[in-house]
Amino acid sequence: MSNEEKPYPSRLKKKKNRSNSILNIMIGLVFALILIIGVSMLFSGGNDQAQDLEPVTISPETEEQTSGSGESESAGTEEEPDEDAEVADEEKAVAEKAEEEKAQKEAKKAEEEKEGSVTKGGTITREDSSDPIVEETVINTSWEPVGTKQKGDHVSVYQKDSADWNEKVKAVAYATGLDANNMYVMMIKNGGGPQKSIATVQSKDESEKYRVHMEWVDGEGWKPVKMDVLKTLEGAY
Template identity: 45%
Template sequence: MNNPNHNFSRLDRKKKRKDKILNVLIAAVVVAIVITSSIIFLGGDKEQSDKEDVKNNEEIVEQNKDDEVSKEEDPSLHDEEVEEENVDIIDEDTELEEVEDVEITVDPNDPIVSQSIVNPAWEPIGTEQTGEHASVYKRDSIDWIEKERALTYATGLSADNMIIWKLKNGGSPQKSIGIVSSKDKTEKYQVFLEWVDNEGWKPVKMDVLTTLDFNY
């Protein structure tokens, strides 16, 4: 005769085994779902990021192409750049030539003259005088007026901003010396002039003075 309790225990063990297997299967399914979801989510983000990077790169390349086309379509922009570069080069060369040509000397023992300048580019200022030249030191004479023009030419001072402190013989009838300054006395010069026949007075040397307080 069978024992009912024995049969019940066997059924109970079978049920527990089935429940255990079912739980394992459920857990495996959950893990599989989590893994699949993670792959889909992360992969989607990466794909979206890659698409955005590609789009941005395409926009940058397209912009660069547009800039290049704009420069090619407007050649005047390139011409202006070249012209500006050429102007700079010409200016630099001119300044170098001027520095090389102009002779500047300094005598540390001369308290009156800060520097002496000889510029080979100086030329005779022209003249209205004819015949044999005679140097005249009388204001309003043509010779005086032409000496004054030579002084403004050498110093760069305008006639209405220049005081002539002294205009005298420079050691011969065809040489003169002018002591001049700007009206505010910030610029002070001693200019040596020589007469060139039929061409007028020519500056040959200019001293930049430190003071006007000396014996002219």
Template identity: 40%
Template sequence: MKDDFENQNEGLRSGKLAKRRKTNLVLNSLIAIVLLLIIFVSVNIFFGDVESKGTNEDTAAESKTEESSKENAGSNPSEDTEAKEDSTEAEEETDSENKEEEDSEPVVTEGGSSPDVKKTIENPDWEPVGTSQSGEHVAVYDQNAVDWQEMIKAISYATGIDSNNMTVWFLGNNGGPNSAAGTISEKGGSVKYRVAIEWVDGKGWKPVKVEELK
């Protein structure tokens, strides 16, 4: 009987130990799972912060680059000043050219010095055509003379008719030693022009007026 009691006690102890081992195993497993979850969450949080920080830094860098570009593009006083000066100079040159064009417009009036004149053309911007002659000037009405060729050059300048395409009907004195007049027309043309020119010392013949004849 005593042996049966002892055997029964040993069985109870063995059962309790087995149950305790099972409980400990379950608890240890749960603890391991909890630890793994904690590690997993921590890793995700850490790498999430790193990625977020990297993105924020990239965004900040891009923003800074854009601001720097805007500053470089829009705030260079020296370049702006030079650009304004260039623009002002260009405008002044354009105005000057326009003024010159306006000044060079010929003045046209009806009639002229004689009844056979249809209209008279004068241009205050006409200049002497230059000369290769030196010393005291004497007008020479000879087709082979340098002076004659320079007179034709002045007439061509005033009328716009090329000397090679010009018929000279008359070229002679116009009332003074340094004053001449020529009547010409374009080859094959019916319109005749009488051109008055005068000599400017050292500068050559200068057109005075062009009369279109009837």
């Protein structure tokens, strides 16, 4: 029989339990380490991708172009108020010119309102009218026939764009001072005789309205004899 002492079973059991505890702790540490590394990689993945992007290098030329573009855009933005100011100035100038022309027209009208004011070759007479739609009636003794291309005996024609119709329109433009292309011919009708006509017209901006009485002069064409300055076209024809 050997004199070597053998460990008691209880001591062996305690030693085995201690080894198991250490092993479990190490396994837990390894698992925790793996978990920490995994979480760290997960959250650092986005940063890594961002870091993997190649940095953009701006050359002096590119920087100058970018700066120039910014200055151009800024300049363009600053020009807008100037454009608005220019438009406002133009509108103001147009309005002032219109007011000036209106004042000149009124002054001229006031001057011509004098009874029997003299014109080249005749006089202009302005008379009040009893007709409620007529502002005044004008008679200008200097009016002359507008000429004609018609031959032979004259027959008044009221068909639009006929030779006689166009010569009537010419006489109306002559009397009113309106351009034939800047007026609406509302009506041309018989003026009480075979060689008399009455035309009612207005300017295209509708600011001027007239009724012109005219007579035919053989070989010389239509001659205005009287003109009504109208307040309205209602009941004028």
